[in-house]
Amino acid sequence: MAKRPVKKRASKSAKVPTPSATATLNDDIGEEKRLEMWRLQLEVRHMEQRLHDLFFQNLIKGTSHLAIGQEAIASGCAAVMRPDDYTFCTYRGHAHTKVRGVSMEKIIGEMMGKGNGLLGGKGGSMHLTDVDKGAMGSYAIIGAHLPIAAGAAWKAQYLKTGQVAFCFFGDGTTNIGAFHEALNFAVIWELPVVFVCENNLYMEYTPISEVTAVEHPAADRAGAYGLDSIIVDGNDADAVYRVARAAAEKARNGGGPSLIEAKTYRHSGHSRADPATYRPDGELEEWLKKDPIPAYRQRLKEFGISKKVIDDIEDAVLAELDAATEAAKNGAPPSEDSLMTEVWADGGSSWRN
Amino acid sequence: MAKRPVKKRASKSAKVPTPSATATLNDDIGEEKRLEMWRLQLEVRHMEQRLHDLFFQNLIKGTSHLAIGQEAIASGCAAVMRPDDYTFCTYRGHAHTKVRGVSMEKIIGEMMGKGNGLLGGKGGSMHLTDVDKGAMGSYAIIGAHLPIAAGAAWKAQYLKTGQVAFCFFGDGTTNIGAFHEALNFAVIWELPVVFVCENNLYMEYTPISEVTAVEHPAADRAGAYGLDSIIVDGNDADAVYRVARAAAEKARNGGGPSLIEAKTYRHSGHSRADPATYRPDGELEEWLKKDPIPAYRQRLKEFGISKKVIDDIEDAVLAELDAATEAAKNGAPPSEDSLMTEVWADGGSSWRN
Amino acid sequence: MAELTYREAVAAGIAQEMERDETVVFLGEDIAKAGGVFKATVGLYDKFGPDRVRDTPISEQAILGAAMGAAMTGLRPIAEIMFSDFLAVCWDIVSNQIAKSRYMTDGQVSMPLVIRTANGGGARFGAQHSQSVENWSMMIPGLKVVAPSSPADVKGLLAAAIRDPDPVMFFEQKSLYATKGEVPDGEHVEEMGKARVVRDGDDVTIVALAAMVPRAVEAADRLQAEEGISASVVDLRSLVPLDTTTIFNEVGKTGRLVTVEENPRLCGWGAEVSSIVAEERFWDLDMPILRITTPHIPLPSSEELEDIALPSVARIFETVRNEVD
Amino acid sequence: MAELTYREAVAAGIAQEMERDETVVFLGEDIAKAGGVFKATVGLYDKFGPDRVRDTPISEQAILGAAMGAAMTGLRPIAEIMFSDFLAVCWDIVSNQIAKSRYMTDGQVSMPLVIRTANGGGARFGAQHSQSVENWSMMIPGLKVVAPSSPADVKGLLAAAIRDPDPVMFFEQKSLYATKGEVPDGEHVEEMGKARVVRDGDDVTIVALAAMVPRAVEAADRLQAEEGISASVVDLRSLVPLDTTTIFNEVGKTGRLVTVEENPRLCGWGAEVSSIVAEERFWDLDMPILRITTPHIPLPSSEELEDIALPSVARIFETVRNEVD
Numbered sequence A, B: 001m002a003k004r005p006v007k008k009r010a011s012k013s014a015k016v017p018t019p020s021a022t023a024t025l026n027d028d029i030g031e032e033k034r035l036e037m038w039r040l041q042l043e044v045r046h047m048e049q050r051l052h053d054l055f056f057q058n059l060i061k062g063t064s065h066l067a068i069g070q071e072a073i074a075s076g077c078a079a080v081m082r083p084d085d086y087t088f089c090t091y092r093g094h095a096h097t098k099v100r101g102v103s104m105e106k107i108i109g110e111m112m113g114k115g116n117g118l119l120g121g122k123g124g125s126m127h128l129t130d131v132d133k134g135a136m137g138s139y140a141i142i143g144a145h146l147p148i149a150a151g152a153a154w155k156a157q158y159l160k161t162g163q164v165a166f167c168f169f170g171d172g173t174t175n176i177g178a179f180h181e182a183l184n185f186a187v188i189w190e191l192p193v194v195f196v197c198e199n200n201l202y203m204e205y206t207p208i209s210e211v212t213a214v215e216h217p218a219a220d221r222a223g224a225y226g227l228d229s230i231i232v233d234g235n236d237a238d239a240v241y242r243v244a245r246a247a248a249e250k251a252r253n254g255g256g257p258s259l260i261e262a263k264t265y266r267h268s269g270h271s272r273a274d275p276a277t278y279r280p281d282g283e284l285e286e287w288l289k290k291d292p293i294p295a296y297r298q299r300l301k302e303f304g305i306s307k308k309v310i311d312d313i314e315d316a317v318l319a320e321l322d323a324a325t326e327a328a329k330n331g332a333p334p335s336e337d338s339l340m341t342e343v344w345a346d347g348g349s350s351w352r353n
Numbered sequence C, D: 001m002a003e004l005t006y007r008e009a010v011a012a013g014i015a016q017e018m019e020r021d022e023t024v025v026f027l028g029e030d031i032a033k034a035g036g037v038f039k040a041t042v043g044l045y046d047k048f049g050p051d052r053v054r055d056t057p058i059s060e061q062a063i064l065g066a067a068m069g070a071a072m073t074g075l076r077p078i079a080e081i082m083f084s085d086f087l088a089v090c091w092d093i094v095s096n097q098i099a100k101s102r103y104m105t106d107g108q109v110s111m112p113l114v115i116r117t118a119n120g121g122g123a124r125f126g127a128q129h130s131q132s133v134e135n136w137s138m139m140i141p142g143l144k145v146v147a148p149s150s151p152a153d154v155k156g157l158l159a160a161a162i163r164d165p166d167p168v169m170f171f172e173q174k175s176l177y178a179t180k181g182e183v184p185d186g187e188h189v190e191e192m193g194k195a196r197v198v199r200d201g202d203d204v205t206i207v208a209l210a211a212m213v214p215r216a217v218e219a220a221d222r223l224q225a226e227e228g229i230s231a232s233v234v235d236l237r238s239l240v241p242l243d244t245t246t247i248f249n250e251v252g253k254t255g256r257l258v259t260v261e262e263n264p265r266l267c268g269w270g271a272e273v274s275s276i277v278a279e280e281r282f283w284d285l286d287m288p289i290l291r292i293t294t295p296h297i298p299l300p301s302s303e304e305l306e307d308i309a310l311p312s313v314a315r316i317f318e319t320v321r322n323e324v325d
């Protein structure tokens, strides 16, 4: 599979300051936002590790797709969002759902198929949704949610609400037709939607480079929609925050959509079933060095934030997680009656009189 | 619907000589090819005008999509093809089918729904196909035939036959998902397929610029697949011939696919039902000045080809057309029995024992 | 009462609802400035403007995805898919996303949208522009499915579909666009999920849908006139919800059931109706349940072939006559 | 005879055919180097190499379009669509292109290809990864439809499908992948279009498909043991062609018909079978035709809910017991 050289890629790298030792804590991001992002990243990391454990205790059935290693993207974007903004994500969406402030207990309960789960046990791991929090759903068939997110943005535009729709998807998703339709559509209608491609280098078990005609699956396609090519370090919450903020502002100001490609890596396999043996030797180790959690801890430290403040946040997250896990475990299975509810808006499922 | 400026379009205009008064007849194209293209263009033009008349005599039912004004594209490409190359085209494909040497009588017969039609009256105007001539079908649902053409090219690659698949489609087609999937797929598999976008400025009744995020619907997307951006004057058969020849050679030599955007215009409405009132005043008139048929006649004259040679070809085409029309008119309707044949390879349609 | 064509009733139904509800928006290919390829939406763009009546690219997944996203967040979109055959290019959005999201989210997500589409044969358009695919939708849990046979029902059921809080697949039968009928003046809304007995009879019940309804009525008239057979004709109007009550009443009365479908044979709606009756009203039946369908073949384009493929008045007449005495 | 799992039988069937015919090629997502997400194609890439066993991007329309184009021009491609739910993203290629091209071209175009896909529920994957959609294909004229229930049938029917000159939709039921069974040694090819009476009985005939076959057999065993009811179980194996001869023989013998479907209720294959029997063998019937199906709802993900949604041994047992005396 010869990789073609990228010819004159329509490229404009995002003009945002990259954090460095010389930056100050109270720069354009500031301490409060950074501590928020720290907490969000920890919530996701610990929750997903817990989910992993519950899986191997056979307390979660079916499948699950962890995003361990990719937390900075969800967290950096969430820190930009207004409470009424919309998130659309994929089966690999526990992170994106959590960072909108969705209850851990309900997420874990849903993963365990409990009646007190977020979806009453009807949706499961791949469909986490909390409409009240703006978490508009996790979509498990590749590509579909890109035009759907555009639709939510259309509503915001039509009713002039100033809301923005964020839409997260993987590198592999850039090769399906719905990607193309959604991008073109969003641009010509100038919709307030921010498309975020989380490039974790793999489409399931296949390296993305083997199945993609360009080097940067999203950024190298931006020009095909008259959009800027934006690449960001997806393991750096601050960097993600800055590009997401610029994109959200542009969208809110009527400037239309953006397409962001965030480079990252998932530490675990594609799904529960995948030991990820297809990875070249040493690749994981390289990326573990770029693990966003220790890196962000280090950054906070360098900014002079006390170890206690940093650790207290982590301790609080862990305490919440333990309580949530217990509560989820203690949940009852869904009632048999619930099988036949909520097909229709009247709460039922009748198809005849 | 604001049109965004095209940002740094990945562009490389096709480096081919454009014909001019100073060119000589026996250049890289030569007299024989030019007379062939002259004949092909006339065959298509006169046949389509005849179809138009038959329609308004109510001898053709259903619909039909003429390509009057676009003949140079089909003809220039056909002049490049080997007899065993493959053509995949759309409902606007009478031209592409004819130029592969398919019988006029059978085409007209099919349009009239006759039993002696190309498809026995089963397919009609939108599905002209003649496998023996390499005319692998006309596809009436937008986008589908792009990956199908890639599949034919895959066969050629796998069996090392040196065949090339040509795939023709409109500007509007560049906004559907299958376009994107087919292009990426063909590039990563390095398939010998030449994608030709006939940009006639309209998607049915809607100007293509109102629904497309870039100025050149195909050429501005080439970069998204690592391909060169190629734009050609689609009303000039010589220019089309040259870019098509380069693309076919590249494909045959293992160089993979090309994407060509040919600028053109259809003189009539989208389909039989369309009076084309949406056109701005004067637009048609401007394009009539660029009508490929008189322009090519003029070029042949300038090259010193005698009026008699030029006219004899036209007379022969008209004579063949008259005979074909008569024969088609005299054809019987399909037999009732044929309704239930050819669903399966055994010739029948039984779904049970 | 005013006389409208079936196509005019489409625009009338949409206009009625757009006037009363600002959240009703409409999108599709060539539906705005051009008024639709079937001229069924003429005038809406001029009346409601470019923010509410929007032309789109050839991007059916984007059209329905946008409709879904807007419906989930507060609008009531109407989306046109030009020919029902094209539902195949956006079937994921219909069958997997729109139909399932409410259930998968345990009722969090609402989906008040309508997908209008031109269905069926008779126009010599060939196999990719002539299918009757209402059964594709009927088989997907979570979709309501409506297919009117008259201008009055077009307007009334379209209005009902737009007001319905669930996703409705609205099938307009192409071959009926030019037909005319009386439509009530003023606001007109029908109830979804009710069949209509359009012709009363005692000997046999013919259940039909959309373009098959006028054919069934004509066949019934001939059966009466030529054979003295008294046939009821039921216009189903809606497949989901399905009015089994009316069907059961009819079967109880006549003891004989014939379904007439435009879709090809296998797994058509007639199969479902037949199986329901064969399960729940078996003991009321005095004869086998007959299904008249297009044969299980792609539709041919030529006039002669298409005409013998689709269920005709003659075929309905003969099938019923041969079985009922 | 060797004991193979259902998933191993997939690879065995493909390998058998790739060995004898150079024109057989295989493409899909993660099917080559990784051996498939269900590990059903392990070893094929190593054996037949990267020219014949090819990984693709997430581009289902390209996958099936490529298979179609290759089939039309001389190859015999096998394409995998990972989960049958994903057929919705490429449904145009299946239903409008692959199924109709031979007919539309009056037989000029041949379409010898197989689309393999993992079908059905039971894995707690939720509504978008659990559907049984064999009826989606059955309703499209021009497609053959096969759904094996045992490893031997997987190998034999897959071989038959690959050799068949027409497009075959090959549904592998996910919940059966881990099941084991004897598979004949050496070349093994079954005939498509023949149902199999897997359990003989006199009182009632249960017609089932794929994962419902073992459940029907277990229910029949219980009916015999606990109620003295002697039930035949017919494994349809193929929906198109449909073996109505075997069904009619059974109905003639037992006079009682029950269908068991994993798909949701409306327009499932059971409806078609029921309607055929209600039309052509009405006078043989001694009781209503019963259909046991998943209710007409999207499939829920939690274990408890999914288990009560899918037709279970207990439901089959009780339904038959309640009706047959």
Ligand SMILES: Cc1ncc(C[n+]2csc(CCOP(=O)(O)OP(=O)(O)O)c2C)c(N)n1
Binding pocket: A092, A140, A141, A142, A143, A169, A170, A171, A172, A173, A174, A200, A202, A203, A204, A270, D029, D058, D060, D082, D086, D089
């Ligand atoms: C239409 C469709 N095809 C295939 C799949 C199976 N599938 C699930 S995840 C996945 C890989 C997605 O890769 P990417 O977009 O990079 O996201 P990531 O999993 O890496 O987050 C595939 C092929 C699917 N869910 N939907």
Ligand SMILES: Cc1ncc(C[n+]2csc(CCOP(=O)(O)OP(=O)(O)O)c2C)c(N)n1
Binding pocket: B092, B140, B141, B142, B143, B169, B170, B171, B172, B173, B174, B200, B202, B203, B204, B270, C029, C058, C060, C082, C086, C089
């Ligand atoms: C999937 C699909 N959507 C819509 C249509 C209806 N339709 C037929 S032709 C056409 C316009 C195509 O425009 P373009 O690709 O520019 O080709 P042209 O007709 O100009 O040759 C449309 C929308 C279709 N056939 N298929």
Ligand SMILES: [Mg+2]
Binding pocket: A170, A171, A172, A198, A199, A200, A201, A202, A203, A204
């Ligand atoms: Mg990825």
Ligand SMILES: [Mg+2]
Binding pocket: B170, B171, B172, B198, B199, B200, B201, B202, B203, B204
């Ligand atoms: Mg065009």
